Amino acid sequence: MTLIDAVGTPAGPAGTTPVVSVRGVRKAFGRGEGAVFALDRVSLDVAPGEFVALLGASGCGKSTLLSLIAGLDRPTAGEVAVAGDGAALMPQEGGLFPWLTAGRNVELALRLRGVSRSDRRTEAERLLSLVRLDGAYDKRPHELSGGMRQRVALARALAQKRPVLLMDEPFSALDAITRDALHGELIRIWEETGVAIVFVTHNVREAVRLGQRVVLLSSRPGRVIREWQVDIAQPRRIEAPDVSALAGEITERLSTEIRRHATAEAAAEQKGSIDVRQ
Amino acid sequence: MSVSDPVKHDARSVDDGQLEAGLDALALETGSERPLWRRWLQAALPPLVVLVGLYVLWNLAIVVLDPPVNKFPGPMDVGHAIADQWADGAVVDSFRGSLQRGAVGFALSVLVGTAIGVVVAQVKFLRAGFGPLLSGLQVLPSVAWVPVAIIWFGLTEKAMLAVILLGAVPSIANGLLSGVDQVPPLLLRVGHVLGARGFRAVWHVVLPAALPGYIAGLKQGWAFSWRSLMAAELIVKSNDIRRGLGGYLDDARTLGDMPWVFSGVFFILLVGIVIELAFFTPLERRVLKRRGLLLERG
The missing domain is CATH 3.40.50.300 (P-loop containing nucleotide triphosphate hydrolases)
Structure with missing residues (x-):
């Protein structure tokens, strides 16, 4: 069932094509009487x-x-x-794969994006350098501090090039x-x-x-x-x-x-x- | 830096870099590793003390109670039996027979158990249907399969192989399943967002994440293989097949030679302990340590 409610004017600068467009979105958990609405008629442009x-x-x-x-x-109703x-998504806890080193975590994102094997290492090193973690390629997530882990997660999210x-x-x-x-x-x-x-x-x-x-x-x-x-x-x-x-x-x-x-x-x-x- | 210090905005980016480098250095500072010999000593000492204690107790019991040798032999009697059997050489053949069967049976169990685990974990209906059955089968003593296997295959190598497989496959499949069940949902979400769908999600996220559970399953699978095999060897005896350690034990019982029986129990236990310590424990430690899941005992 697609039900588009009265949509408020979506926020955002006019004139450009938005990269994210959320229109009149509702999200309900559960059904009928017991349903809880987490989101109600949310509109947002980025x-x-x-x-x-x-x-x-x-x-x-x-x-x-x-x-x-x-x-x-x-969404239960509306459009995204x-x-x-x-x-690309960077979750609260980082969500790094604990069985891979920092560098390999970034490389996996590159690999899943379809970057060729020969380019992955260089690109992963460039991204780690971007978040100022030049020496951390071979470190495992548990060997890094919370802040460093989040920076690796950021590098991995950027590797998706979205x-x-x-x-x-x-x-x-x-x-x-x-x-x-x-x-x-x-x-x-x-x-x-x-x-x-x-x-x-x-x-x-x-x-x-x-x-x-x-x-x-x-x-x-x-x-x-x-x-x-x-x-x-x-x-x-x-x-x-x-x-x-x-x-x-x-x-x-x-x-x-x-x-x-x-x-x-x-x-x-x-x-x-x-x-x-x- | 005092509050009154004027902070130039263009200097801040460089400042941030240095601040971060400092924070990183602080976070990475680790304590010095203890020397290898001390770690060895710490690992080996408690079991050694327990063994010596048990040995003393055993001697004491023999001296105080003075039981007949053919009911309860002392450490010296068993020691002599072990030495005699080893010198005789026949026991080496029994070792070889059992280890060969155990290795072949376990390898086959790993193949079959893993295949079943992967398929059942991926298909919701099979997971719901087979899950309880597989955990139930783990509780079933594998000796219960021995009569079944004998009727199917007679007193043959095939019968023993069947008993090993029936004992170990459910453990291995179940270990893989519980490993898959325990994969943190966050990692699955991240994998999805990174573009790992279907087979690529299984290969890049689910299986690596399930590895610790899978290894626990392998370990238990080996224990079950070895137990099932000893049970099978005790019962499945014929001139056509090689004698294993189970057969060795049964021969000792037939002769009523208690020190020999004890030596058999000792040999079977020895294989279990050596394989556990030489193979599974290091493998498990390695995997857990790489993921930061192992607490170093301080």
Whole structure:
């Protein structure tokens, strides 16, 4: 059943063909009365080379939306279109194959893309060098730190050479200093490669630090509440006053949303039934 | 760096690189390895102490209880029996017979068990249907197959091979299946996104990820092979087939020579321990260590 609801104006710059186009997407888990809507009428466009930070509290369906764009799952209703052969994905835990060295992990992505055997080694070394891991080719994932593993995962995702890269809270398990360093690296790599990035996070400052555009999702069901265009020049610093000011404003909006959600759920519970579509 | 330091923006990229290099260096710093002889000593000492303790207890029991030699021989009696049998040379033939059968039977079991495992793991219906049967078969003592095999094949080599296969194949197939079941879903998702579908997903993601479970299955499969073979050799005896260690043990029982019986038990145990220590343990350690799944005992 394909059911396209009233589609809101998809966000994104006009005039360019988007690399990701999400139109009126709903995603329900379960069926009938017990169905829970993770996403409800979400529309989102990502322009080529754009950096979009997708922000929301836990349970807002951020990861669900990413799975839909990555083609790992299908929407209940609406349409998802991705340019080229689809999107590259870098999951939260990196997802490196523990039986392969860092270099071989990258090479496997190249191999599955159809890169010839003779070119793989050089290309894998170039990508590892891009994430500043020149000496790590023969290291196994467990021998690397969390930050280094995530950089290998980034190199592997870039090896897919897709027009858009999806990142699912990739730095959330790292310590603050490492995360700060990787923010700088990611912006540098984004500028060098020109890849479009959809970066999912629950950290408001991280979203403002990285994104050209911050898209705020509501929780259960996930909907786009608001967007902010971030006009602060890169490199930004996470503790800079203009970053903090915008982060404060977004946090305020997010808190309102969470409070509204809490009262709505409490009211529904009093009625004796929870209508998640409220 | 103090807070009042003005940070130039164009210098930050270089700064980040150096900061990262520093963080990487910190993360990669590892403790010095203990010397080889100490690790050997640490691994070998506890079993050695236990063995000596058991030996002392055994001697003590003989001295205190003074049981008849043909019921419960002392360490010296068994030692003499082992030495006599070894010098006689016939036991070497029995070793060869059993090991050859064991090796051929195990190799065949690996082929058959792996093929069954791969096919059953990939087809949902077969997985649901055969899964419980395969785990159930593991509980079945393989001696139970001996009468079946004798009726099918008579007192022949084929009968013994059949018993080994019936004992070991379910273990190996089951090990592979549980290995496949335990593949983290995250890795399957990553493989899918990287473009590994169908056969390429099986080859590049599922099988390597299932390797530790598969090796555990092989190990158990060998144990089952060896047990089934000894059971078969105890029972399947004829002049047409080579005597193995099981036959050696049964000959000793027929003669009622208890030290000889004990020497047979010792030889059978020896093969089990040596193959485990020389082959399966290093293989398992290697695979787990490469994946960072092995904790070094400190």
